[in-house]
Amino acid sequence: MAYRVCFVCTGNICRSPMAESVFRARVEEAGLAGVVEVESAGTDGWHEGEGADPRTVAVLEENGYAADHTARRFDPSWFTLFDLVIALDAGHLRTLRRLAPTARDADKVRLLRSYDPGADADPDVPDPYYGEADGFSACLEMVEAASAGLLSSVREQTEGRAA
Template sequence: MTYHVCFVCTGNICRSPMAESVFRARTVEAGLADLVEVDSAGTDGWHEGDGADPRTVSVLEDHGYGTEHTARRFDRSWFDRLDLVIALDTGHLASLRRLAPTARDAEKVRLLRSYDPAAGSDLDVPDPYYGGLDGFEECLEMVEAASDGLLAAVREQVEGRAV
């Protein structure tokens, strides 16, 4: 049975597609690509149908990650098929939990940086959209740092299902 993870930011053109690309690469490296489906969406639909921000694409390519992406808006009906919804900041976390049809669905929503033990108390991945390329690099560093912990948690769930 496939485990479904969806990363969510505001417009689905910067942070969440970056997290999707990084985490997909992590699942491939871990041999879990056939067991874990990774995608992303935005809390808003402003950029629906657009590709990722060119700065996101540039940073991902510079670090060897895939960049194929089409922005879309998160739909509350997806909670039925998703195992984990990863919010990129506390605003997204709150929005997604309000959108969740049930308390059980709300529990599926987690902050990405909560999987990074070095993150401290600031668990937001800042939105790089209004800044320069350095903000996108910083975003990638945060995403990569949290992805190992997230992968460990997902691996535990996937292996638990196989038992």
């Protein structure tokens, strides 16, 4: 059975699809594509059914990542489906932990930047939606920086699992 990771931001059109694409690439590079499944969602349903923000798509494609995505809202019943739920900022962390049906489910929720040993004191990946294109590039840098630590943690969790 695959180890399942879900990245969550607000509308599932900027940060979480970016994190999903980057982490999926890291999983594939590590040879764990059959062992680890990667998805994303939003805490709100404002953009359900839409593609990723065009600026997210542009920065992903410019950096060699896949950008195919359809936004969806995180449903609390999904806690049973995922081994790890990654929040992109502290607000998402609080929301997801409130949505969690059990304490065990709440323990599955982690902040993405907690996996980046070089992260500054601010635990959030800032929302680039209302800014310029450079905010999307900065977001990508933070996501990439945290992905190595996240991959290491997931690798430990999946040792011995077959594809």
